[in-house]
Amino acid sequence: MRENGPVTSATRQPETPASPQLSTSPEPGGSPGVPPRLIATDLDGTLLRDDKSVSPRTVAALAAAEEAGIEVFFVTGRPARWMDVVSDHVHGHGLAICGNGAAVVDLHGGPGAHRFVKVRELARPNALDAVRLLRDAAPGTVYAIEQTYGFHQEPDYPKLHMEIPDDLAPAEDLLAPDGAAPDEPVLKILAYHPTLNPDAFLTLARLAIGDRATVTRSSPSALLELSGPGVSKASTLALCCAERGIAHEEVVAFGDMPNDVEMLTWAGQSYAMGNAHPAAVAAASGKTTANNEDGVAVVIERLLAERR
Structure with missing residues (x-):
């Protein structure tokens, strides 16, 4: 969880694609041959820019992924009440893993009406x-x-x-x-x-x-x-995927900090942001551009182009 609360979406213009020195293809050990069924992305420092906005390019990439039949999960350290920053961009699926895996929240109700689907408490x-x-x-x-x-x-x-x-x-x-x-x-x-x-x-x-x-x-x-013991982004994401019949090889994950390490390790394909902590870089099978350069969108666009 970052130290500042949510800010409403801004309307920035898209940035340029990935820098050539970064690898948006997975390294050996990833699962590039398995078509993705779910995208799991962290928010702060990953999907969100530093000003807490979701860029138009990223909104379009998330929508295109869902139109292609790929489910999108927001997986964050934020509490549910800080999820309004992405509520406008869920495009109908409306589920998020919050509190580093402590809760699964239905965002369909909009700001102030979040419903807890699953709670994994700290006794x-x-x-x-x-x-x-x-x-x-x-x-x-x-x-x-x-x-x-x-x-x-x-x-x-x-x-x-x-x-x-x-x-x-x-x-x-x-x-x-x-x-x-x-x-x-x-x-x-x-x-x-x-x-x-x-x-x-x-x-x-x-x-x-x-x-x-x-x-x-x-x-x-x-x-x-x-x-709670055993509670992490990865363990709760694994539970949600099992309920949907989705294997870890069919998951593409994005993150930037130590609380993303287990998720980046578990997913079949995973990408550390260009601004990521060294622990996240070491755990991921690939690397994309920084959050301010729409690194999540860069990878999603490539994955969708490969499906055509």
Whole structure:
């Protein structure tokens, strides 16, 4: 999840196609001979430009993919309430995997009317253990808590997101059995450290928390995202594909950050953006142009041209 909230779509002109030094064909180990049935794309830093707009070229490419019978899934660290930025571009399919796999959301209802189709929560005992273990391992860590409809944070958690929290209290109080919205599932914990290197913080947190939660990151700052054990973009995408009879070889995935690594590894074809973190580049079978250069559209256009 990026640190800034959604902005409405702008109307930029399309950029030029892929730069020659980037490979929009999969490397060995991909599945270029298998016709794709589903496109799974991250949003921030991938499908969206840095100003959070969806370019006209990308909108056209998504529509063309769906007209060709290829389903499109948005797979993001964003909570459901931040999905309005793409709600106008779903072209009828209207499903998104949010919170790094913690929820599958139906966007058909439009802004403010999202329906949760699947929820993979972080159990409160696990959440409390993770908070305490990471607080011990990295003193100075502060927390925010994402629920299906609520957002709560500690008083010292910085203003990283464009919203006002529902509650301000220590994470241990928020996660207690009688804490914030106790009947509402916890989807994700955000853990921020003001001084640690982001990748070093991620490594430290994974070692400290172990199997009590899945730990990843998608922000350029030292902001980590904690989900339920085994919950990731890839594992929830795999569940959704199994329900549709779609094999991983029939999936094309796009991403740019460590929270995309499992999905990029799992998909038959996968592409890291030109602006991607080294971990995403290493996990993907191919590479495309940067998000500001419509890298997702570049690949979709090529895939559709190959089908003709």
